[in-house]
Amino acid sequence: SGAFGALGGDFSSLNVNPAGGAVFTTSQIAVTLNNKSLSNKSNYFGTATKENENSFDLNQLGAIWVFENSNPDSGWKKFSVGANYENMSNLDNKIYSRGHNPNNSISSYFLNYANNPNIGNFLGSNFLNYSQQQASLGYEGYVINQGTDTGGNTIYTPNTPGGGNYYQENSISSSGYNGKLSFNIATQYQDRFYFGLNLNSHFTDYTRKTSFYEDYLDTPGPQTDLEAVRFNNELYSYGNGFSFQLGAIAKVTNNLRVGLAYESPTWYRFTEDFRQTISSNLGGSDTGIITYPDYRLQTPGKYTGSMAYVFGKIGLISIDYAMKDYSNTKFRPNDSYFAPVNNQMEDLLDSTSEIRIGAETRVKQWSFRGGYRFEQSPYKNRKTVGDLNSISGGLGYNFGPVRLDAAYAYAKRDSQL
Numbered sequence: 384s385g386a387f388g389a390l391g392g393d394f395s396s397l398n399v400n401p402a403g404g405a406v407f408t409t410s411q412i413a414v415t416l417n418n419k420s421l422s423n424k425s426n427y428f429g430t431a432t433k434e435n436e437n438s439f440d441l442n443q444l445g446a447i448w449v450f451e452n453s454n455p456d457s458g459w460k461k462f463s464v465g466a467n468y469e470n471m472s473n474l475d476n477k478i479y480s481r482g483h484n485p486n487n488s489i490s491s492y493f494l495n496y497a498n499n500p501n502i503g504n505f506l507g508s509n510f511l512n513y514s515q516q517q518a519s520l521g522y523e524g525y526v527i528n529q530g531t532d533t534g535g536n537t538i539y540t541p542n543t544p545g546g547g548n549y550y551q552e553n554s555i556s557s558s559g560y561n562g563k564l565s566f567n568i569a570t571q572y573q574d575r576f577y578f579g580l581n582l583n584s585h586f587t588d589y590t591r592k593t594s595f596y597e598d599y600l601d602t603p604g605p606q607t608d609l610e611a612v613r614f615n616n617e618l619y620s621y622g623n624g625f626s627f628q629l630g631a632i633a634k635v636t637n638n639l640r641v642g643l644a645y646e647s648p649t650w651y652r653f654t655e656d657f658r659q660t661i662s663s664n665l666g667g668s669d670t671g672i673i674t675y676p677d678y679r680l681q682t683p684g685k686y687t688g689s690m691a692y693v694f695g696k697i698g699l700i701s702i703d704y705a706m707k708d709y710s711n712t713k714f715r716p717n718d719s720y721f722a723p724v725n726n727q728m729e730d731l732l733d734s735t736s737e738i739r740i741g742a743e744t745r746v747k748q749w750s751f752r753g754g755y756r757f758e759q760s761p762y763k764n765r766k767t768v769g770d771l772n773s774i775s776g777g778l779g780y781n782f783g784p785v786r787l788d789a790a791y792a793y794a795k796r797d798s799q800l
Contacts, residue, residue, distance in 0.1 A: 384754025384775045384792070386701040386741035388689025389642035391577060391632055394445045397467050397567050399687060399703065400630035400644040401579030404463045404569030410448045417442035417470070423478045427551075430482030438475040440560070444468045447567070462570040472561035474589050478800070481552040488549045489597050489612060490541035493521025497539040516659065516671040523669035524661035526612055543597075543612075546604025552596040555800075559589035565628075574634065581628035585649055591618045612663040622653035622680075632689075642689035648711070651680040679715035683708050698744035708734040709761035731767075735759040750779040752790070760796075769797040 387396035391403025394413045421436040445467030452459055496502060497518035505515035506522065506529075521527045522539070530538040543549075562585070569579035598611035630644035657673040684707070691701035709732040714721040741754035756773040760766075777790030 384739045384741050384756040384773060386689070386691075386703045386739035386754060388630075388644060388687050388701075388703040389632055389640040389691035390689075390699070390701055391642075394443060394447075394467050394469075397445075397465065397565055397579075397581065398469055398471075398563070400632060400642045400689065401565075401567050401581040401628045402569055402577040402630040402632045402642065402644070404447060404465050404567045404579050405461065405571040405577040406632065407447055407449050407463055410446075412446045413443065414441070414445075415443035416440075417473070419473050419475065421476060423476070425478060425480035427480040427482035427553075428484060430480075432479050432481055434477045434479040434554075436475055436477040438473060440470060440473060442470050458573050460571045460573065462568070465565075465567040465569075467565045467567065469563050469565070470560050471563050471585075474557050474559040474561065476555075476557045478555040479553070481550075483601060484549045484551050485547045488541065488543045489551075489595065489614060490521070490526050490543040493517060493527050494539055494541060497521060497527055498536075500536055511671065513673060516673065520614070520659060520661045520669050520671055523667055524612060524614075524663050525609055525665045525667035526661070526663065542607055542609050544599050544602045544604045544606050544609075546602050548601050548603060550598050550601055552594075554594045555591070556593075557589065557591045559587070561585070561587045561589075576634075577632040579628075579630045581630075583626045583628065583649075585624035585626065585651065587620070587622050587624075587651070587653075589618075589620045591620075592616070608665060610664045612661065615660045617658045618655065619657075620653055620655045622651050624649045624651035624680075626650070638693050638695075640689075640691045640693065642687075642691075644687045644689070646685040646687070648684045649682045651682070653678055653680060678721070681711075681713045681715065683711040696745060698742065700742045701740070703737075703739040705737040705739075706734065707737070710734065731763060732761050733759075733763045735761055748781045750781070750788075752777040752779070756794070766797075766799050771796040 385395060387393055388400045390396055391406030396403030418439050423434045425432045447463055447465030449461060449463045451461045496514050502514055502518060505511055505519045511519060525542055527539045528542050530540045564584045565581045567581050571577050593616045595614045626647045626649040628644060628646045632640060632642045634640050654677050655675045659671045662668040685705055687703055687705040689703045691699055693699045710729045712728050713725055717725060737758040739756045743750055743752045754775045758771040760768050760770050762768055771794055773792060773794035775790060775792040779786060779788035
């Protein structure tokens with residue numbers, strides 16, 4: 384379950400505590416392949432659905448070189464340099480929900496924008512901001528109608544039938560990854576202390592598509608000519624960033640090890656394109672494209688404390704405890720556009736704790752492993768995204784110059800979208 388902060392000597396440990404690079408005794412190359420199977424269950428006004436997603440990718444690729452100090456009088460025993468790529472987040476996902484909404488139609492969404500007194504004129508304009516584009520899409524798709532002029536403001540009305548019981552479907556699919564390339568340097572002092580530094584380059588490529596469908600065959604109110612509408616959204620976001628990590632490991636005794644690591648905030652720069660389309664049975668359709676100005680994002684830093692006990696060559700048990708304050712997430716520049724977003728995140732997000740517990744036992748060339756992971760929700764209400772619980776198991780076989788390992792991890796959390 385990733386509890387490597389006080390152990391080192393493994394490529395996974397470099398992402399927790401960079402001092403782990405100095406624990407390697409020989410130069411090594413490692414590659415990890417990953418299969419991710421995802422199952423999302425949804426309940427929308429009593430209708431349950433399920434959507435599955437499966438993907439296969441390269442999860443990790445790295446190499447490290449270990450250099451022994453030939454001077455026997457020096458306290459610095461060795462140093463190591465390494466490079467490691469890890470797919471930190473596989474962003475492939477699918478969610479599907481459907482059911483009858485007893486109260487709200489999609490027309491309410493467009494009316495909230497169209498009847499805003501501060502929206503200004505959006506009809507016939509070639510340059511629309513986000514709010515104006517939402518109102519225009521609803522009008523061009525015949526979901527809302529232009530009504531009477533009241534006090535200098537045009538009042539828009541729904542073209543959808545009243546009465547509730549609107550049949551709705553919503554599918555959400557995402558694809559992409561969040562990768563990290565780490566350049567590691569670490570050193571060992573005497574036989575008890577290890578120190579390390581990571582310089583990390585981050586890169587993200589992400590696409591999110593949503594498709595919302597609504598029809599009125601089961602709506603009890605007076606019918607209109609509008610029978611069905613579909614509203615699609617597609618967001619493409621890509622960017623890169625930088626962070627660094629500092630870490631230390633100490634052998635308190637020959638069996639007990641402790642570790643401490645700090646991961647800086649990640650400073651990202653992003654570019655985003657946003658495309659929307661709407662269509663209905665009345666032939667109304669419209670497309671809106673928004674290219675956002677490049678922006679910067681600062682994610683929170685992280686502190687990790689670790690402890691491990693090694694039972695000679697028989698096995699080990701290890702614990703990592705990490706803290707991260709998600710309310711420190713900031714968009715830049717903190718101007719009139721992003722300041723309200725930053726204030727909202729500060730109100731909604733919270734500091735979190737994460738605990739990872741792992742154990743391993745060895746029988747000749749075989750290694751048997753298991754672990755548990757708990758991560759608190761980053762939201763203060765603990766409902767938007769709930770707590771995460773995860774268990775893992777694995778085994779490995781040591782052929783001498785080559786080692787083969789396999790692992791299985793299961794994680795579950797609830798969310799209210």
